[in-house]
Amino acid sequence: MTNNTPVTLKFLAEKLKMSVSTVSKALNNYPTINEYTKKRVQEMASDLHFTPNKSAINLKEKKSRIIGIILPNLLDHFFTRSIYGVEQFATQNGYNVIISQSHDDLEKEIQSANMLLRSRVDGLIVAISKNTQDFAHLDQFENMGIPVVYYTRNPSFNLSCHKVLGNTFQGCYQATKFLIDRGHKKIAYLGGPKMINFTHDRFNGYINALKDNQVPFSAELVAYTDFDKENTISAIKNLFANPENMPTALVAFKEPILFDAIKYLRSINHPKFNEIECIGFGNTSFISYLDSPPIASIEENPESVGENAIKLLLQLINKEIDIQNYQKVMVDCKLIVHG
Amino acid sequence: MTNNTPVTLKFLAEKLKMSVSTVSKALNNYPTINEYTKKRVQEMASDLHFTPNKSAINLKEKKSRIIGIILPNLLDHFFTRSIYGVEQFATQNGYNVIISQSHDDLEKEIQSANMLLRSRVDGLIVAISKNTQDFAHLDQFENMGIPVVYYTRNPSFNLSCHKVLGNTFQGCYQATKFLIDRGHKKIAYLGGPKMINFTHDRFNGYINALKDNQVPFSAELVAYTDFDKENTISAIKNLFANPENMPTALVAFKEPILFDAIKYLRSINHPKFNEIECIGFGNTSFISYLDSPPIASIEENPESVGENAIKLLLQLINKEIDIQNYQKVMVDCKLIVHG
DNA sequence: TTAGTTTGTGTTAGCGGTAACGAATTTAGA
DNA sequence: TCTAAATTCGTTACCGCTAACACAAACTAA
Numbered sequence: 001m002t003n004n005t006p007v008t009l010k011f012l013a014e015k016l017k018m019s020v021s022t023v024s025k026a027l028n029n030y031p032t033i034n035e036y037t038k039k040r041v042q043e044m045a046s047d048l049h050f051t052p053n054k055s056a057i058n059l060k061e062k063k064s065r066i067i068g069i070i071l072p073n074l075l076d077h078f079f080t081r082s083i084y085g086v087e088q089f090a091t092q093n094g095y096n097v098i099i100s101q102s103h104d105d106l107e108k109e110i111q112s113a114n115m116l117l118r119s120r121v122d123g124l125i126v127a128i129s130k131n132t133q134d135f136a137h138l139d140q141f142e143n144m145g146i147p148v149v150y151y152t153r154n155p156s157f158n159l160s161c162h163k164v165l166g167n168t169f170q171g172c173y174q175a176t177k178f179l180i181d182r183g184h185k186k187i188a189y190l191g192g193p194k195m196i197n198f199t200h201d202r203f204n205g206y207i208n209a210l211k212d213n214q215v216p217f218s219a220e221l222v223a224y225t226d227f228d229k230e231n232t233i234s235a236i237k238n239l240f241a242n243p244e245n246m247p248t249a250l251v252a253f254k255e256p257i258l259f260d261a262i263k264y265l266r267s268i269n270h271p272k273f274n275e276i277e278c279i280g281f282g283n284t285s286f287i288s289y290l291d292s293p294p295i296a297s298i299e300e301n302p303e304s305v306g307e308n309a310i311k312l313l314l315q316l317i318n319k320e321i322d323i324q325n326y327q328k329v330m331v332d333c334k335l336i337v338h339g
Numbered sequence: 340m341t342n343n344t345p346v347t348l349k350f351l352a353e354k355l356k357m358s359v360s361t362v363s364k365a366l367n368n369y370p371t372i373n374e375y376t377k378k379r380v381q382e383m384a385s386d387l388h389f390t391p392n393k394s395a396i397n398l399k400e401k402k403s404r405i406i407g408i409i410l411p412n413l414l415d416h417f418f419t420r421s422i423y424g425v426e427q428f429a430t431q432n433g434y435n436v437i438i439s440q441s442h443d444d445l446e447k448e449i450q451s452a453n454m455l456l457r458s459r460v461d462g463l464i465v466a467i468s469k470n471t472q473d474f475a476h477l478d479q480f481e482n483m484g485i486p487v488v489y490y491t492r493n494p495s496f497n498l499s500c501h502k503v504l505g506n507t508f509q510g511c512y513q514a515t516k517f518l519i520d521r522g523h524k525k526i527a528y529l530g531g532p533k534m535i536n537f538t539h540d541r542f543n544g545y546i547n548a549l550k551d552n553q554v555p556f557s558a559e560l561v562a563y564t565d566f567d568k569e570n571t572i573s574a575i576k577n578l579f580a581n582p583e584n585m586p587t588a589l590v591a592f593k594e595p596i597l598f599d600a601i602k603y604l605r606s607i608n609h610p611k612f613n614e615i616e617c618i619g620f621g622n623t624s625f626i627s628y629l630d631s632p633p634i635a636s637i638e639e640n641p642e643s644v645g646e647n648a649i650k651l652l653l654q655l656i657n658k659e660i661d662i663q664n665y666q667k668v669m670v671d672c673k674l675i676v677h678g
Numbered sequence: 679t680t681a682g683t684t685t686g687t688g689t690t691a692g693c694g695g696t697a698a699c700g701a702a703t704t705t706a707g708a
Numbered sequence: 709t710c711t712a713a714a715t716t717c718g719t720t721a722c723c724g725c726t727a728a729c730a731c732a733a734a735c736t737a738a
Contacts, residue, residue, distance in 0.1 A: 052724085059724085349695095
C-alpha cells in the first residue's frame with residue numbers, strides 16, 4: 001500500500017489540470033477562488049490524503065508554529081504538570097510543542113538548545129539546569145529574534161529576561177504562618193540547593209512570616225540539603241541536634257525530601273514524633289498513602305505556571321509585548337490542608 | 340542585538356565572496372573542497388553564528404531526522420521512564436524526538452498524529468489511548484512509507500504491525516510463583532481494565548503459575564478494576580468477601596492501585612493484615628516511604644522497552660528490516676524483592 | 679461601442695539549503 | 709612540450725509551498 005509518488009500540491013494540480021497556486025489557494029480558502037473550484041480541489045485533496053509538508057511551509061513562512069521547551073527532567077511531576085498547561089494553550093493557538101530534557105546537565109541543555117534553534121522554533125520556554133551559569137546557548141535565540149521565557153528555574157541575577165515563577169516566597173510565608181497559627185514556636189526550615197534561585201525566596205518567606213508574627217528566629221532551625229537522601233538525613237540530624245531547641249514543626253522545600261526527613265525521624269523513634277507537623281512544596285498524589293502524612297502541602301500550581309509562560313511567550317511572538325520589555329510573572333501558591 | 344539579516348548560506352557566501360555551494364560543501368566537510376577554504380568558511384560561520392535551517396534541509400533531503408512519540412500521558416512514570424530510553428538512543432543516532440500526549444483521548448490522539456504527519460517525522464512510536472479502536476490516523480504513516488512501532492499499549496488483535504511490549508505474562512508468572520514459593524495457597528489477582536491488551540496476558544501469567552505449581556485456582560480470588568479508587572475498593576471487598584476462602588497474598592496490575600487496596604485493607608482492620616503479602620507492577624520510588632510496603636515489585640524496565648522500540652524503529656527507517664516484515668519484541672520484567 | 683471593474687486563474691520568484699554537473703586551473707606522465 | 713588526470717570551485721535545478729503580480733474573460737456603466 002506504500003505510495004511511491006508523494007501527494008504534493010503539484011501532484012494534485014496535475015490531476016485536476018490546474019496550476020499549483022490555484023490548488024494552494026483553494027486549500028487555504030482564498031476568497032478569490034471560485035467556490036466550485038474549491039470544492040473540487042478539497043475533495044481531491046482529501047481523497048488522495050494530501051498532507052501539507054510543514055518543512056516547505058516553515059521555509060516559506062519563516063516560522064514553524066513550534067514552541068520548544070527545555071526542562072531538567074520529566075520524572076518531576078512539577079514539570080510534567082506544567083507541560084500540561086503549556087500544551088493546552090499552545091494547541092489552542094495552533095502551536096505544537098517539542099519537549100527536550102536536559103537531565104540537569106549543561107552539555108545536554110546546550111545540545112537541546114542548538115537542536116531547537118536549528119528547528120527554528122518560534123519561541124522557547126526553559127527551566128535551566130542546576131549548573132547553568134553561562135547563557136550563550138540561550139541568548140542565541142533572542143539574538144535571532146526568537147523570544148525566550150524562563151520559568152521556575154531562571155537566572156536570578158539577570159533582569160534582562162522574561163520570567164514566569166511560582167510565588168515561592170508567598171507559598172513559604174503562608175505555610176509558616178499556618179504553623180504559627182497552630183501554635184508552633186519552633187519551626188524548622190529545610191532548604192534546597194543554594195544554587196537554585198528559589199531557595200533564597202522560600203527562606204525569605206519563612207523568615208518574614210516569623211518576623212511578622214513575632215516568632216524569634218533561630219539559626220539552629222535552618223538547614224540545607226539537595227536531592228540526595230544522605231544529605232537530607234544529615235541536615236535533619238543537625239536540625240534536631242539541640243534538645244533545648246527542638247523543632248515542633250518543619251517546612252521543607254520539596255515533598256520527596258520531606259518524606260525522607262519524616263522517615264528518618266520515625267526510624268530514630270523521635271520521642272515527640274507524633275506531634276511534629278510538616279509541610280512541603282509539591283502536593284504529591286502519593287501523600288494519601290502515607291501513614292504520617294504532612295499536615296499540609298504547598299501546591300505550586302504548575303499547570304498555571306506553564307500556562308502563564310506560554311501566554312507570555314505567545315504575546316512576545318505576536319509582538320504584543322516588545323521583546324526588550326522584560327516581564328516577570330508570579331503565580332501564587334496555595335496551601336492545601338490535608339484531612 | 341537582534342539581527343535583521345538572517346545568517347544564511349547566501350549571506351556567508353557574499354561575505355566570503357564565494358558561491359553558496361562552496362560554502363555548503365565546506366561546512367559539510369566535502370573532500371573536494373580545499374582545506375584552507377574549509378577553514379575560512381568554518382571560521383566565518385562560527386563567527387557569525389550560522390545555524391543551518393532544518394526546514395530547508397528537511398525539504399531537500401526528504402527526511403526530518405525527527406521521531407514522533409504519542410503516548411497517553413506524562414504523569415505515568417512508566418511512560419516518562421520509557422522516553423528516557425528512546426531519547427538516549429535517538430540522540431546518539433542524530434534523531435530528535437517530539438513527544439505528544441493523547442490524554443487517553445482519541446480525538447487528541449488523531450490531532451497529534453496529523454501534526455506529526457505534517458511534520459514529516461521519519462518514524463513514529465505510539466502507545467495508543469484506551470479508546471483507540473480505529474487506526475486510520477495511524478495507518479496513514481505506513482501508507483506514506485513512515486514506519487510505526489506500537490509499544491506497550493497496542494492493537495492486540497492486529498498482527499500487521501510492529502510491537503514492542505513488556506513481557507507482562509512472564510512478570511505476572513514470576514510474581515505469582517514467588518508468592519507460591521513463600522507458601523501462599525490463596526493468592527488473589529486484581530486485574531486492570533479489560534480493554535487494555537496486557538490485562539489478559541497478566542491474568543494468564545497468574546493462572547499458569549498456579550497450574551504449574553499445583554495450586555488450585557479459585558474464581559473468587561480474581562477481580563477487575565480500573566484507575567478509579569472506588570472501583571478498586573469494591574473489587575477488594577469482593578476478593579475478601581468469603582471467610583472460607585480468604586486470600587493471604589495479592590498480585591495487582593499496577594502499584595498505585597495496589598496502594599489503594601492496601602490502604603483499604605488496613606482501614607478496615609483486616610485481622611490478618613500483617614500477614615498479607617502484596618506485589619504490583621511498577622516499582623514506584625515511593626514504596627520506600629510506605630509503612631506497609633509491598634513485599635516485591637514487578638519492574639517493567641520501561642527504559643528498555645523504549646530503547647527496544649527506537650532500535651526497531653531505526654532499523655525500519657534504515658530499511659534494515661522490511662516495513663512489511665512485522666516484528667514483535669518482548670522485554671522481560673524483573674521481580675524486585677524489597678528490604 | 680468602448681473603457682473600466684470584477685472575478686477567477688496562471689506565471690513566477692523565492693524561502694535556504696543540497697549536489698549533480700560543468701568548467702577552470704594545476705599537476706603528473708610520456 | 710603536450711595531453712590526460714586531478715583538484716577545486718561555480719552554475720544550476722530542485723525540494724513543496726506561498727503570494728505578489730500578470731492576465732484573460734465576463735460584466736458593468738456611460
